[in-house]
Amino acid sequence: MDISQAKCVPLPFGKYKNQTIGKIAKTAKGMLYLNWLNSQEIKDLCLQEALNIFLTQPKIKKQLMEIIATIY
Numbered sequence: 001m002d003i004s005q006a007k008c009v010p011l012p013f014g015k016y017k018n019q020t021i022g023k024i025a026k027t028a029k030g031m032l033y034l035n036w037l038n039s040q041e042i043k044d045l046c047l048q049e050a051l052n053i054f055l056t057q058p059k060i061k062k063q064l065m066e067i068i069a070t071i072y
Contacts, residue, residue: 006051006054007020009046012047025054025060034051
C-alpha cells in the first residue's frame with residue numbers, strides 16, 4: 001500500500017465512521033484522532049497498515065508535531 005491508497009482507507013467505526021484517513025487528516029482534531037487511533041490495538045490490519053503508512057510520512061509527522069506543540 002502506498003500513501004495515496006492509505007489516504008483512501010475509510011474508518012469502519014467511531015466518530016469518523018466511513019470517512020477516509022485523508023479527509024479526517026484535514027483538521028487538527030482529525031490528525032490528533034488518527035495519531036491516537038494508531039496507538040490503539042486495531043484488529044483491522046488494512047486500517048492499521050494505512051495509519052502507519054500515512055502517519056510516518058515526513059510531511060505528516062511534521063504537521064502532527066506542530067499540532068501537538070500548540071497543545072502543550
